[in-house]
Amino acid sequence: MQYALAIDTKRCIGCNTCAVACKIENNLPDTMWWNRVLTVGGDHTDTPQGSFPHLSMSYITLSCQHCKNPACTKVCPVGATYKDSETGIVMQDYKKCIGCRYCMAACPYNGVRNFNWREPEYTFDFSQGSEDVPSLVKGTVSKCILCNHRVKKGLEPACVAACPERARTFGDIDDPNSAISKLLASRSNYQLLDEKGTNPSVRFLS
Amino acid sequence: MRKVASVAAVVAVIGLCAWIFQCMNGLQVTGMRDQSSWGLYITNFMFFVGLSAGGLIISSAPKVFKLKGFGNISKVAVLTSIVCTILAICFVVVDLGSPWNIWHLFVYGHFTSPLMWDLCVLTLYLVLSIVYLVMLRREDDAAGVSSKLRGMSIAAFLVAILVHSVTAWIFSLNVSRAFWNTSLMAPWFVASALVSGTALVLVVVVALRRAGKLRLEDENVQKMAFILGVFVAVDLFFLFCDVLTGAYGGAGDAYDAIIMVLAGPVAPFFWAEVILGVVCLVIAFKPRLRASANLCVVASICAILGVFCKRAQIIEDGFGNVNLTYPGVETGPAVHGADGAWQGIGSALAYWPTGLECLVVLGIIALGVAVFCFVYPKIGQDR
Ligand code: SF4
Numbered sequence: 040m041q042y043a044l045a046i047d048t049k050r051c052i053g054c055n056t057c058a059v060a061c062k063i064e065n066n067l068p069d070t071m072w073w074n075r076v077l078t079v080g081g082d083h084t085d086t087p088q089g090s091f092p093h094l095s096m097s098y099i100t101l102s103c104q105h106c107k108n109p110a111c112t113k114v115c116p117v118g119a120t121y122k123d124s125e126t127g128i129v130m131q132d133y134k135k136c137i138g139c140r141y142c143m144a145a146c147p148y149n150g151v152r153n154f155n156w157r158e159p160e161y162t163f164d165f166s167q168g169s170e171d172v173p174s175l176v177k178g179t180v181s182k183c184i185l186c187n188h189r190v191k192k193g194l195e196p197a198c199v200a201a202c203p204e205r206a207r208t209f210g211d212i213d214d215p216n217s218a219i220s221k222l223l224a225s226r227s228n229y230q231l232l233d234e235k236g237t238n239p240s241v242r243f244l245s
Numbered sequence: 246m247r248k249v250a251s252v253a254a255v256v257a258v259i260g261l262c263a264w265i266f267q268c269m270n271g272l273q274v275t276g277m278r279d280q281s282s283w284g285l286y287i288t289n290f291m292f293f294v295g296l297s298a299g300g301l302i303i304s305s306a307p308k309v310f311k312l313k314g315f316g317n318i319s320k321v322a323v324l325t326s327i328v329c330t331i332l333a334i335c336f337v338v339v340d341l342g343s344p345w346n347i348w349h350l351f352v353y354g355h356f357t358s359p360l361m362w363d364l365c366v367l368t369l370y371l372v373l374s375i376v377y378l379v380m381l382r383r384e385d386d387a388a389g390v391s392s393k394l395r396g397m398s399i400a401a402f403l404v405a406i407l408v409h410s411v412t413a414w415i416f417s418l419n420v421s422r423a424f425w426n427t428s429l430m431a432p433w434f435v436a437s438a439l440v441s442g443t444a445l446v447l448v449v450v451v452a453l454r455r456a457g458k459l460r461l462e463d464e465n466v467q468k469m470a471f472i473l474g475v476f477v478a479v480d481l482f483f484l485f486c487d488v489l490t491g492a493y494g495g496a497g498d499a500y501d502a503i504i505m506v507l508a509g510p511v512a513p514f515f516w517a518e519v520i521l522g523v524v525c526l527v528i529a530f531k532p533r534l535r536a537s538a539n540l541c542v543v544a545s546i547c548a549i550l551g552v553f554c555k556r557a558q559i560i561e562d563g564f565g566n567v568n569l570t571y572p573g574v575e576t577g578p579a580v581h582g583a584d585g586a587w588q589g590i591g592s593a594l595a596y597w598p599t600g601l602e603c604l605v606v607l608g609i610i611a612l613g614v615a616v617f618c619f620v621y622p623k624i625g626q627d628r
Contacts, residue, residue: 077571084573101574110421116364117346118355137349138272138342141360143282147421149567149574150279154342157271177271178342232568235420 041107041127042185043212043240045219046100050206053098060201064186066168068159068175073183074102074198103151103183104231104239105129111142127240128185136179143180147235152182212240250618253611260608263601264339272342274601280575281564281596286340288556289606290333291412295434295552297329298409299442301374301401308398316465320624322446323378324617330371332613339605359415370408377401382625409438422563423498433483439476441552443469444545451542459626463538470541474529477548481522502566510594511561514554521551565595
């Protein structure tokens with residue numbers, strides 16, 4: 040089994056709802072984002088690519104790619120980041136992590152692994168997240184775990200459930216009959232940095 | 246020596262306080278962020294493993310290959326190596342975000358990690374070099390080399406090569422960073438280790454001689470300076486191979502990584518390395534210049550700084566050259582944030598250390614000086 044995300048770049052409007060839903064669900068501290076919306080082309084965020092009048096604008100979302108051949112899990116000296124054999128999700132164990140940040144050096148995708156550089160700080164003095172998310176720990180690495188706590192209960196990850204454009208599809212890509220496999224079979228799609236050989240489970244429909 | 250040791254001890258204590266401050270406040274007090282997750286500490290880790298391995302190799306090589314050595318430098322060189330190994334381990338420890346979890350390495354050790362390999366080899370290396378020093382102290386060089394000592398030299402020599410190769414693999418096995426991902430890195434690290442290790446031993450023995458703590462003929466200083474020149478030449482050759490291979494393609498990840506060191510924000514480190522190397526070569530290969538022990542020390546300092554510049558490039562280019570080129574990707578979450586320290590991909594250095602990091606580094610180096618001064622009188626060096 041390999042849980043995966045398919046993101047429809049034709050549907051995505053760059054509204055950042057998924058990023059915010061993720062932040063709330065996982066009770067992420069101020070300034071930390073596990074999922075971000077990035078503009079394709081353009082010189083700055085939210086600027087079009089191409090030159091007038093041939094302009095176009097599209098977005099991708101960037102979070103842990105839950106690779107089939109992850110670079111991070113191999114290099115972790117204590118096995119604090121590991122591929123869950125049941126779900127294919129790349130997990131993160133805050134209790135085990137020693138904070139060497141080797142996984143961050145080994146991951147080819149920029150900024151998807153987030154280190155807790157300080158004691159997590161929150162604007163609100165109450166927790167916003169789901170009650171079953173573990174608290175973040177100073178001096179350890181954290182990242183998207185595909186809302187493992189929701190998936191276990193049969194729910195979709197928060198970012199998928201929240202997307203107003205229904206641009207995000209979640210499912211098992213090892214099962215040819217799953218909705219996501221059918222969607223990927225019917226549409227052209229790509230992976231980020233496929234040349235690195237990590238075989239990401241996040242696909243972008245184009 | 247007493248005085249040096251006490252001053253160093255005070256600096257070491259200041260460094261320790263700085264590290265405790267860092268532990269309490271988290272690594273936010275360093276210049277490292279999500280985008281450039283390693284900095285001065287890991288730079289120094291690579292650098293000191295090199296200093297250590299190089300020192301041990303030049304002290305054991307004459308025994309391994311049954312050559313005439315460099316006079317009675319063996320014990321000093323091995324002691325320098327031991328101190329540098331201890332410092333290298335310290336640099337990894339201060340880099341950890343959760344040093345209180347360090348025991349996890351022994352309990353949950355995950356052996357696909359090159360960091361784990363390095364830990365094993367470093368420990369083995371430290372033990373071997375301490376045993377080696379004890380053996381050297383017992384059998385004074387005059388009586389010739391016993392077969393036991395020779396066996397030990399061979400073991401120490403091989404593990405010294407291995408230890409710096411594994412350190413190279415920590416970086417070069419990553420597909421994520423174009424600048425690192427080259428099979429040249431391990432042999433190159435060994436060459437650089439020989440450069441910086443020989444240079445450090447040369448500086449230390451000349452200083453000890455000046456202080457009247459070591460007897461050493463000028464001829465041996467010159468010989469070391471010459472061999473240093475040879476090592477620098479090999480190191481520069483590897484540098485050229487790497488640059489040519491990256492640049493020749495004219496496009497792609499490897500090309501971008503090389504352009505970043507040739508003409509990008511990391512260029513000062515690259516050109517400093519080249520210039521320092523050439524200065525060292527000139528002094529080492531001109532018999533008239535080499536005749537002056539002071540100039541030999543200058544050459545050595547150039548060589549050491551040159552290798553440090555290479556180590557800095559590995560960090561700056563590795564992290565500065567991002568793979569995903571969407572605007573804003575390099576800002577990263579929780580990182581440079583609103584202060585906008587980043588100006589865009591590849592246009593600025595990815596990382597610059599804070600004063601606190603420098604204090605910790607100075608403290609660790611001072612610890613090494615203090616340990617060296619403390620142990621040196623006990624190794625039975627004839628004066
Ligand atoms: S930072 Fe934590 S998860 Fe990452 S490699 Fe080090 S110990 Fe493993």
